[in-house]
Amino acid sequence: MTDTLNLSDTRTWLPLDGLAPGFDAAKAELTDDLAGRTFTTVDERGAQTAYRFDADAVVWESGAESGRDDVEVIEVDEALYYAQYTPAAHPDTAVTLILDLRSGYALTVVSALGSAEPGRTAVQMSFTPARIAELEAHGEAPAPTDELIGRRVLWVYSTVHAYEHVYLSPHWYSWHCLAGPEQGLADTDENTVWRVRPGIYVFTWREKVIPCGSVTIADHRDQKALRAHGVLFGADESNSGATHFTFGAHGRLLSNTVHPLEYDPARPLER
Known part of the structure; x- marks a missing residue:
């Protein structure tokens, strides 16, 4: 990166395809633990x-729709699985399914690629918590959380790619590329966070400059050895269709900001 590069010129920012090479170096091994098993989510x-x-x-099979699609499954924690697939009938969507076989609950996140417009990012997401009909549900169901607010985390995706995240509020987070093809770039984008187990979160974001979004599941229980698994999904370089790739990351907590109660970013908005 040279001093003459204009980091503020978003026209020069890489498309999603350009980030992919090598970004999956820290991806966990896939598992076939779920092969032969059937689960029914009921919202x-x-x-x-x-x-x-x-x-x-x-x-x-969901209502009148059904399909058979390639899937990637990763065991995040004991009896906790992350499954990722794109329905062939809906190539502009990506489905993330979190199955907690210990609690009997699931969370489905559907990412849909459309067109950006004022007040709306190109990728939109829906979140559907559910129980798993074949299992007895107990404990806490997945739910939105503000537990990440104030944390500054380093995420290393490969020997080339590294970013820091600062979790600002229930709606915003900031990212800053420390190493890799986007080195020096930074922005503040929309985020949504759900807790699926104590210390384990589904963290998602939707970018406004590049038409893309991400769904990750991140284990924050060990502050010095964080682990994340996820997908990046969005428009391809030609902007004529969707592209996606899965990845993993290792992280560590860099710092934690504790706001005074009267300035807590999680407090209800005043109008």
Whole structure:
């Protein structure tokens, strides 16, 4: 990176495809633990989606729709699984399924690629907590949380790629590239955080400059040895379709800001 590079010129920022090479170096090994098993998620409205897993594919059925798609499954923690797939019938969407076989709860995040417009990022996400019909539900269901607010974390994705995250509020976080093809770039984007287990969070973001978003599941229990798994999903370089890739990261807590109660970013907004 040279001193003459204009970091503020967002026209020069890499498309999502340009970030991909080598970004998956820290990805965890896939597992076939779920092969041969079927799980049915039931949300608060009673809507059901059935998933039957093969070694490298998932057969799903939701209402009148069904499909069989390639899937990647990672064991995040004991009996806690992250599954990622893109429905062939809906190539502009990506589905993240979190299955907690210990608690009997699930969380589905659907990322959909559209067009950015004022007040709306190109990638939009929906979050659906559910119970797993085949299991007895106990403990806490996944829920939105503000527990990450104030933390500054270093995430290393490969020997080339490193970023820091600062979790600012229930709506915003800042990222800063410390190493890699985006070195020196930084921005503040939308985020949404859910807690799935104590110390384990589904952290998502949606960028406004590059039409993309990410869904990650991050284990923050050991502040010196954080671990994350996730997907980046968004428009390809030609802007004519969607692209995605999965990745992993190792991290550590750099610092933690504790705000006075009267300035707590998680307090209700005043109008």
